[in-house]
Amino acid sequence: MRCPDLTGRAVILDRDGVINQDSDRYIRCLSDWRPIAGSIEAIARLSRAGLRIAVASNQSGLGRGYFSLVDLNAMHQRMRDLVSAQGGRIDMIAFCPHTPSDGCRCRKPGIALLEEIAERLSLDLAGVPFIGDSLSDIEAARSAGAFPILVRTGKGEKTLVSLDDEKNTKWGANLPIYRDLAAAADALLNNEGCL
Known part of the structure; x- marks a missing residue:
């Protein structure tokens, strides 16, 4: 099966573990926010190819009081600035602040972040690539009709193990798996992501 035609379409990305390094202690401030090697360039390449870029991220650290909205906005502005410096653009960032x-x-x-992006x-979310590193990313993508892609960075390796669990095997069916965002972007741009 080939990837859908991506002309004029979008790619949705999880943030922590896909774009930037993740931490069990949460990414709390700008100095904690460190891009994964190649991720910023990958986003810029996708954007320069005509794809709209959206980020869908759970940020329960906000609801837990670990960081403020000012801190979160500073991280997102840094991410946007780095992508812009590479000639790309992030069109939208949607986040959940709840615990x-x-x-x-x-x-x-849940799929409300994806519905917000779609609106x-x-x-139309049908077949839109959603690149994530966790089981919740895969579940959200499939539930919304998007096309889940798993990267091994962040929680990706743990997610692969969890997909072997009998109760999770349905989420892993026909799931493309890549080393990182850069490799996933290469596959999408070369129309290999759905083979």
Whole structure:
């Protein structure tokens, strides 16, 4: 099966573990936010190819009081600036500030973040690549009709192990897996992501 035609379409990215290094202690401030090698260039390449770039990220550290909205905005501005310096653009960043106990619809694997992206970008989510590193990214993508792609960075290796669990095997069916965002971007741009 070939990837859908991506002309004029979008790519949705998880943030922590896909674009930047992740931490079990949370990414709390600008100095904690460090891009994964090749990720900024990969986003810029996708953008320069005519794809709209959206980020969908759970940020429960906000709801837990680990960092402020000012801190989060500073991280996102740095990310946008780095991509812009490479000739690309991030069109939208959607984030969930809630903790797991809040029971919201926006925290992945819920799909409200993806629905927000679809509405604001006038986008049909069917087949849109969603590149993530966690089971919740895969679940959200499949539930919304998007096309999940897993990277091994961040929580990716742990996610691969969890997909072997009998209750999770359905989420891993026909799941493209790449070393990192740069490799996933190469595959999409070369129309290899759905083979």
